[in-house]
Amino acid sequence: MAFSYAEWLRPELMPHIWCPGCGIGIVLKTLIRSMESMGWDQDTTGFVSGIGCTSRAPGYVNMNTLHTTHGRAMTFATGLKMAAPERNVVVMAGDGDSAAIGGNHLIHSCRRNINITLVIVNNEIYGMTGGQFSPTTPGGSKAATSPYGNIDPGFDLCKLCIAAGATYVARGHVANAIYLERLIKGGLSHKGFAVIEVMSNCHTQFGRRNKHPDPAELVQHIASNAVMLSKWEKLTAEEREGKYPIGVLHKDTEKPEYTEQYAKLQKFAQDRVREASRKIAEAESMKPKPEATGGASPFEV
Amino acid sequence: MNVRDRVFWAGNEIIAEAAVRAGCNFYAGYPITPSSEIAALLSLRLPQLGGVFLQMEDEIAAMGAVVGGSLGGSKAMTATSGPGFSLKQENLGYAIMTETPCVVVDVQRGGPSTGTPTAPAQGDIMQARWGTHGDHTIIALTPGYPVEVYRETVRAFHLSEVYRTPVILLIDEVIAHTTESFEIPTDSELDPVQPRNWYQEKYAENSFRPFFDFYQGKHIHVTGLTHNKAGFATTVPEIVQESIEHLVNKILLKQKDIERNESYMLDDAEIAIITFGSPGRASKVAVDEARKEGIKVGLMRIITFWPFPKDTIRALVDNVKAVIVPEMNMGMLRMEVERAAMRRDVSLHGVNRVGGVPIEPKDVLEKIREVHRGL
Numbered sequence A: 001m002a003f004s005y006a007e008w009l010r011p012e013l014m015p016h017i018w019c020p021g022c023g024i025g026i027v028l029k030t031l032i033r034s035m036e037s038m039g040w041d042q043d044t045t046g047f048v049s050g051i052g053c054t055s056r057a058p059g060y061v062n063m064n065t066l067h068t069t070h071g072r073a074m075t076f077a078t079g080l081k082m083a084a085p086e087r088n089v090v091v092m093a094g095d096g097d098s099a100a101i102g103g104n105h106l107i108h109s110c111r112r113n114i115n116i117t118l119v120i121v122n123n124e125i126y127g128m129t130g131g132q133f134s135p136t137t138p139g140g141s142k143a144a145t146s147p148y149g150n151i152d153p154g155f156d157l158c159k160l161c162i163a164a165g166a167t168y169v170a171r172g173h174v175a176n177a178i179y180l181e182r183l184i185k186g187g188l189s190h191k192g193f194a195v196i197e198v199m200s201n202c203h204t205q206f207g208r209r210n211k212h213p214d215p216a217e218l219v220q221h222i223a224s225n226a227v228m229l230s231k232w233e234k235l236t237a238e239e240r241e242g243k244y245p246i247g248v249l250h251k252d253t254e255k256p257e258y259t260e261q262y263a264k265l266q267k268f269a270q271d272r273v274r275e276a277s278r279k280i281a282e283a284e285s286m287k288p289k290p291e292a293t294g295g296a297s298p299f300e301v
Numbered sequence B: 001m002n003v004r005d006r007v008f009w010a011g012n013e014i015i016a017e018a019a020v021r022a023g024c025n026f027y028a029g030y031p032i033t034p035s036s037e038i039a040a041l042l043s044l045r046l047p048q049l050g051g052v053f054l055q056m057e058d059e060i061a062a063m064g065a066v067v068g069g070s071l072g073g074s075k076a077m078t079a080t081s082g083p084g085f086s087l088k089q090e091n092l093g094y095a096i097m098t099e100t101p102c103v104v105v106d107v108q109r110g111g112p113s114t115g116t117p118t119a120p121a122q123g124d125i126m127q128a129r130w131g132t133h134g135d136h137t138i139i140a141l142t143p144g145y146p147v148e149v150y151r152e153t154v155r156a157f158h159l160s161e162v163y164r165t166p167v168i169l170l171i172d173e174v175i176a177h178t179t180e181s182f183e184i185p186t187d188s189e190l191d192p193v194q195p196r197n198w199y200q201e202k203y204a205e206n207s208f209r210p211f212f213d214f215y216q217g218k219h220i221h222v223t224g225l226t227h228n229k230a231g232f233a234t235t236v237p238e239i240v241q242e243s244i245e246h247l248v249n250k251i252l253l254k255q256k257d258i259e260r261n262e263s264y265m266l267d268d269a270e271i272a273i274i275t276f277g278s279p280g281r282a283s284k285v286a287v288d289e290a291r292k293e294g295i296k297v298g299l300m301r302i303i304t305f306w307p308f309p310k311d312t313i314r315a316l317v318d319n320v321k322a323v324i325v326p327e328m329n330m331g332m333l334r335m336e337v338e339r340a341a342m343r344r345d346v347s348l349h350g351v352n353r354v355g356g357v358p359i360e361p362k363d364v365l366e367k368i369r370e371v372h373r374g375l
Helices: A024-037 A054-060 A073-083 A095-101 A103-112 A157-164 A177-189 A215-224 A258-285 B011-021 B036-048 B059-071 B082-097 B125-130 B146-162 B173-177 B196-202 B237-252 B278-292 B310-318 B332-341 B361-374
Strands: A045-049 A064-067 A088-094 A117-122 A168-173 A194-199 A226-228 A244-251 B006-010 B026-029 B052-055 B076-081 B102-110 B116-120 B139-141 B166-172 B179-183 B221-223 B261-264 B271-276 B297-302 B304-306 B322-327 B347-352
Touching: A024 A054, A024 A088, A024 A117, A024 A177, A045 A054, A045 A073, A054 A064, A054 A088, A054 B221, A064 A073, A073 A088, A073 A095, A073 A103, A073 A258, A073 B026, A073 B052, A073 B059, A088 A095, A095 A103, A095 A117, A095 A157, A103 A157, A103 B059, A117 A177, A157 A168, A157 A194, A157 A244, A168 A177, A177 A194, A177 A244, A215 A226, A258 B036, B006 B011, B011 B036, B011 B076, B011 B102, B011 B146, B011 B166, B011 B173, B026 B036, B026 B059, B036 B052, B052 B059, B059 B076, B059 B082, B059 B102, B076 B082, B082 B102, B082 B125, B082 B166, B102 B146, B102 B173, B116 B173, B125 B139, B125 B166, B125 B304, B125 B332, B139 B146, B146 B166, B146 B179, B146 B196, B166 B173, B261 B278, B271 B278, B271 B310, B271 B332, B271 B361, B278 B297, B278 B322, B278 B361, B297 B310, B310 B332, B322 B332, B322 B361, B332 B347, B347 B361
Parallel strands: A045 A064, A045 A088, A064 B221, A088 A117, A117 A194, A168 A194, A226 A244, B026 B052, B026 B076, B076 B102, B102 B166, B139 B166, B271 B297, B271 B322, B322 B347
Antiparallel strands: A168 A244, B006 B179, B102 B116, B139 B304, B261 B297
């Protein structure tokens, strides 16, 4: 079936800011296709982001879009979701945005298990600000702020999210958009907090400094290090060196979802008020009526 | 007429209940004293009313959630105190830039940094005005009495919707924790309490970007980048200039509509006291005492602190021989009064307490006597 991106994009805002060959476009198109095939409506979906290259995505998408402050996308998204829990909320963020300045918000979003889908584009670098190392930049890498090689160990974002309580955690990469679409759709249809980490390329800021200046070659390099989860589990620690697992890494359908929990809390509070009002009314009805005591005094003001 | 509801509440309780009266149905906060009671009360009340109460992971998150909640159509509020207010400045700026209505309560405490928790202070008035980066204006209200805290809380929500801006409700710890009895105002004594679409119809010109919430079928884009009237990022100098002028002028040009002060015995005054918040009450007692001694002294208590009532103060200063500014900081209001007066020869005196104790009537009275002797 033919798919019309024009309906989902804001063509008047093109050209976009991304460099030629950037992986973010692949992720955005995959996310749009996923929402479309899930039957999500543009009117009833909120699309939120923070600051950075990836976070420019909502500006180009024809729906309710919210481009917030650096690292804080999940906080705005949480407020938006709680204000209208029946609406869909999806978030896109980069690795620096979500794992460094937004790390605390990421952890607590996982803990709450709120029904929001977060797509993290992990290109292992701060792109927009000029190529500084991020919390996912591999150790030893060169960056604008690590000219001698990066001594900060990198994060495994998926492990972090699983440990913090996210109930759908998946990882894919930009070289296989068909498979990525499956992973994203899995997240969109999941009831709870879903995180999809997408390994992507920043040849401009990362590749150029780390022997992968060519976008196609860098994408191939990213793809060559990906190992399907089933195969990954059979690898030794030595064989895992430099590689990463892809697939649905974690799924939990038992943990309560936050907006549902909150609705229960509201009902509980309202029932208690109703019960208290009933008791007050009952007590009032047992008080002697004015008629019984001879009616209201004519002298009362 | 029915007997009016008389209640016995502290300032923080008043703010929580008045917020509910104003239609607040969304609160996100982070624990901090001396504002804690506001969150505790709303965690009880909002779920009962079908509203949202969120305790977030930090102050920044709370402010972000408030803006998200407001864009989702809610009347949203948060409450904090000095150090928390510092953390909120980032997303407060976002709310200003994106013209998202919300109410931010700051129960001031001694600073800088952790300061003197949770002794009273009034050191956040400049943070309220200039805490977030970039050019903007802000509305900040500084009520001084229980019934006024109630009225100004309701007004804060109204003003935030009219002017499409965060409104800061600045109180000090004395007001927050002093329990007094007062009568709940009737609807006619309060500013309008209306749904969002009422404001959308009446005050569209106050919003630079399209005046819609999410999910109203308009596919709006909201960004903290400087944006054009369609809501999309722009760097065209003329549009950037126009948008920032809009942010500043939409409030400054309506100063007369927003300004509120209390004037007391100023008609024949030779000495004027200019103050705000709880020192206003101490000053009033001092004025009464000084008048008994035959000293012609009056009081101006500022209720709308920002935008600053500079014209009113200039006119006042021109008609008196001396001005005394009692405040629980080292002279932030005094500096503004000096600027407003535009007179180098104005006889200006401060009563400044930063030790964590409230300003008392005798503090002000002593200064009145001293200034009077020098006239």
